[in-house]
Amino acid sequence: MTRVFSFLSIVILLSSCKKEDDGLRNGYFWLYGAGLKDIYEEEATSGISEKWKIKWVDAGGCTIDYETLKKITATNKKTRAAIENKYGKGWDVKYNKDVEDFMMKRVDVMDVLIVNKLFRSKLRDHNIPIDDVDKEIKELNDKGQYEVAVINPKLEYENKICFRVNVDTNNRTVNLIQ
Structure with a gap:
């Protein structure tokens, strides 16, 4: 059925x-x-x-x-x-390269986040240990800008996202999305 x-x-x-x-x-x-x-x-x-x-x-x-x-x-x-x-x-060749490159870019995003005071503070507010961050990262453009949603999988589905931040890997900045 x-x-x-x-x-x-x-x-x-x-x-x-x-x-x-x-x-x-x-x-x-x-x-x-x-x-x-x-x-x-x-x-x-x-x-x-x-x-x-x-x-x-x-x-x-x-x-x-x-x-x-x-x-x-x-x-x-x-x-x-x-x-x-x-x-x-040839869009598919560029697209597939972006898919491959994303995993390395994801590491760059975490390098910025892990040392950022705002990010660490928000993790503490939600009782999330730094070594157990569950997140969704979306690349916004080719300029090193990303949106990161920090998730707590133990919460109800509609409340899983604890907070969102914008990350600029070039300037190494993090901004909270309200």
């Missing part, structure tokens, strides 16, 4: 979403994927989603049927064409 509901949800999602511009929804290009997830790649694609305005949406588990695969492929083909129209030919 769950599998049927999941399949119907995917079909409805792929076929009934109002298309703003060949895959552009709420300001983001949506690309669909299925299969086993690589958590590091998932973190990196999420981290650069603001910069590229591309979101990856899970449209199925490890196994999907042929019809769902065809719909995913057709939808992604249109969306990739729209992305190419916006970013130009």
Whole structure:
């Protein structure tokens, strides 16, 4: 029953979403994927989603049927064409390089945060030890600016984000987002 509901949800999602511009929804290009997830790649694609305005949406588990695969492929083909129209030919090479580079940039962000007094103070306010910070990092642009959401996974879903900061790795500054 769950599998049927999941399949119907995917079909409805792929076929009934109002298309703003060949895959552009709420300001983001949506690309669909299925299969086993690589958590590091998932973190990196999420981290650069603001910069590229591309979101990856899970449209199925490890196994999907042929019809769902065809719909995913057709939808992604249109969306990739729209992305190419916006970013130009070879966008995927630049995008993949940004995905690879993100993990090193993430280390730079933590280097700035770990010595910042404001950041440490906010961690203490929320009883989060510095060596156990659960966070989501999003790259905002190519100028070394990031948004970091500090999360407490023990809290209710709607209250998991304890605070957000903007980090500038070039100027080594941290600003609280109100």
